[in-house]
Amino acid sequence: MNLIFEGSVSGRQGVKLPSSDVPVKIKLPSQYLRSKAAELPEVSELDVVRHFTRLSQRNFSVDANFYPLGSCTMKYNPKFTEKVAGMMGFADLHPLLPQLQGGEKYAQGALEVLYECERWLCEITGMNAYTMQPLAGAHGELTGIMLMAAYHKAKGNTHKKVVIVPDSAHGTNPASAAVAGYSIVAVPSDKRGVMDLDKLKAVLNDEVAGLMMTCPDTHGVFNPQIDEIARLIHSVDGIMYYDGANLNAILGRARPGDLGFDVVHLNLHKTFATPHGGGGPGSGPVGVGEKLEPFLPVSRVVKRESGEYALNYDYPHSIGYIASFYGAFGIILRAYAYMLILGREGLKQTADHAVLNANYLLHKIKPYYQVAFDRVCMHECLFSASKQADNGVHAIDIAKFLIDRNIHPPTVYFPLTVKEAIMVEPTETESKATMDEFASVMAEASALAKSSPESFKDFPLRMPISRPDEVRAAREMNVNFFDRPNARG
Numbered sequence: 001m002n003l004i005f006e007g008s009v010s011g012r013q014g015v016k017l018p019s020s021d022v023p024v025k026i027k028l029p030s031q032y033l034r035s036k037a038a039e040l041p042e043v044s045e046l047d048v049v050r051h052f053t054r055l056s057q058r059n060f061s062v063d064a065n066f067y068p069l070g071s072c073t074m075k076y077n078p079k080f081t082e083k084v085a086g087m088m089g090f091a092d093l094h095p096l097l098p099q100l101q102g103g104e105k106y107a108q109g110a111l112e113v114l115y116e117c118e119r120w121l122c123e124i125t126g127m128n129a130y131t132m133q134p135l136a137g138a139h140g141e142l143t144g145i146m147l148m149a150a151y152h153k154a155k156g157n158t159h160k161k162v163v164i165v166p167d168s169a170h171g172t173n174p175a176s177a178a179v180a181g182y183s184i185v186a187v188p189s190d191k192r193g194v195m196d197l198d199k200l201k202a203v204l205n206d207e208v209a210g211l212m213m214t215c216p217d218t219h220g221v222f223n224p225q226i227d228e229i230a231r232l233i234h235s236v237d238g239i240m241y242y243d244g245a246n247l248n249a250i251l252g253r254a255r256p257g258d259l260g261f262d263v264v265h266l267n268l269h270k271t272f273a274t275p276h277g278g279g280g281p282g283s284g285p286v287g288v289g290e291k292l293e294p295f296l297p298v299s300r301v302v303k304r305e306s307g308e309y310a311l312n313y314d315y316p317h318s319i320g321y322i323a324s325f326y327g328a329f330g331i332i333l334r335a336y337a338y339m340l341i342l343g344r345e346g347l348k349q350t351a352d353h354a355v356l357n358a359n360y361l362l363h364k365i366k367p368y369y370q371v372a373f374d375r376v377c378m379h380e381c382l383f384s385a386s387k388q389a390d391n392g393v394h395a396i397d398i399a400k401f402l403i404d405r406n407i408h409p410p411t412v413y414f415p416l417t418v419k420e421a422i423m424v425e426p427t428e429t430e431s432k433a434t435m436d437e438f439a440s441v442m443a444e445a446s447a448l449a450k451s452s453p454e455s456f457k458d459f460p461l462r463m464p465i466s467r468p469d470e471v472r473a474a475r476e477m478n479v480n481f482f483d484r485p486n487a488r489g
C-alpha cells in the first residue's frame with residue numbers, strides 16, 4: 001500500500017502551518033487559480049517518514065549493497081569527506097564573493113582548496129596545470145578536445161580533422177570529439193585487449209588531430225606499448241588525450257604525463273571520494289602539459305607573492321568559460337580532503353589494493369565464466385557470459401539474478417568489443433568476505449544457468465519493479481506516480 005495516497009485519512013494532519021503574520025491583501029488573478037482545491041494526502045508526520053524511508057530502501061545504493069559496477073570506481077562515500085563538505089565556512093560561501101571588489105579576502109580558504117587541489121592533481125598525473133571547472137567526465141572530454149582544437153588552430157594546423165579512439169573506448173570519447181567537430185576513426189584491439197599497433201599505423205596521417213585513450217583501458221588491461229603510441233601520435237603533431245576514468249588503477253604508480261599524454265581529464269567522482277552514478281554531481285577537472293596550458297579556461301586561481309589567492313582572467317589565448325563559477329566545489333573539496341588524508345603512500349595503496357582485489361575476483365570467478373582476456377588485470381576484470389548464453393541465459397539475466405541476491409549488477413554489455421560482457425570492479429574498499437560471497441553467488445548463477453535456464457526469465461522476483469524496458473525508461477522517463485505499468489505494488 002502506498003501510505004501517502006492510499007493511506008490518506010480525512011482530517012489527519014502532520015504539520016500545522018503558522019497563521020500569517022502579515023496582512024494578505026493581494027488576490028491572485030483568476031486564471032492562476034485552480035478550479036478545485038489540490039488533492040493532497042492527509043497523513044501524519046510518522047506516515048510520511050515511513051513512506052519516504054520505505055521508498056529510499058527500494059533503491060540500490062553503495063551504502064546498502066555491494067556495487068561492483070565496472071569503470072566507475074568509488075563505491076563508498078567516506079564519511080569524513082562528507083563532514084568536510086558540510087563545514088559552514090565552505091558550504092555557506094556565496095559563489096559570487098571572490099568576484100566582488102575586495103571579496104577575495106573572504107574566500108581565501110576556498111581559493112586555497114582549488115589551488116592546492118590543482119597542485120596535487122598535477123603531481124599525481126604529471127601535468128602542468130588544471131582547470132577545475134568541468135562538471136563531469138564527458139564535460140572534461142569536450143573541454144580537452146576544445147583545448148586540442150585551440151592548439152591546432154594557433155599553430156595553423158588547418159588540415160587536422162580526425163580523432164582516433166580504440167574500439168574499446170567509452171562512448172563519450174567519440175561523442176565528445178564529434179561534438180567538437182572532428183571525425184572519428186576507431187582502431188581495433190588485438191588479442192591481448194590493447195590497441196593494435198599495426199592498425200594504428202595504417203590510419204595515422206597528417207589529418208590526425210589526436211588520440212583519446214583510457215589507460216588501463218576499458219578491458220582492464222594496461223597498454224605496454226603506450227610510449228610507442230605516444231611517439232607515433234606526436235610524430236604527426238597529434239595530441240595524446242588521457243581519459244582518466246581508470247586512474248585509480250595506477251595512482252601513485254604511473255603518471256599519464258610520463259606516459260606521453262598531453263591532456264587528461266579526471267573523474268573526481270570515480271577516483272577521489274565521490275561515487276559515480278548516484279545521480280549526484282560530478283567533477284571532471286582537465287589537466288594539461290606545457291603545449292596546451294595557454295588555452296585553459298578562465299578563471300584560474302593564482303597565488304600572489306604575498307601568499308594571497310586570487311582569480312586571474314588574463315589569459316588572451318584561453319578558450320573562455322566552460323562552466324559557471326569554479327566547478328563542482330563540493331566534490332572538489334571532498335577530493336582534496338581525501339587526498340590529504342591518504343597522502344602519497346595511501347594513494348599508492350589504494351591502487352595496489354584495487355588491482356589485487358580485481359585479480360582475486362578474476363581468479364575466483366574464472367572457473368565459471370569465460371574470461372575476456374586471460375592475463376593479469378588491473379583494477380577491473382572482464383568476463384563474458386557466452387558459455388551461459390549458449391543455454392539461453394544472457395549477461396542481462398545474470399545481472400537481474402544478482403539483484404535478487406542484494407548485489408548491484410556489474411557493468412554489462414560494455415565494452416562493446418566483448419560479447420555478453422560482464423565487467424566487475426570491486427575497488428579497494430571491499431573485504432575478502434564480500435568478494436567471496438559475490439564469487440559464490442556468481443558460481444550459483446552459472447550452475448542455475450545449466451540446470452534451469454528458463455528460471456532466469458523472471459528475475460528479479462523480490463524487487464518492486466521487475467523488468468522495465470530499459471531503453472524506453474531512459475529515453476521517455478516517466479516518473480508519474482500513478483502511471484507505473486511495471487509496478488508490483
Ligand SMILES: *Cc1c(COP(=O)(O)O)cnc(C)c1O
Nearest residue numbers: 071136137138170172214245282
Ligand atoms: C565514466 C566514464 C566516462 C564519462 O564520465 P562521466 O563523468 O560519466 O561523464 C568516460 N570514460 C570512461 C572510461 C568512463 O568510465
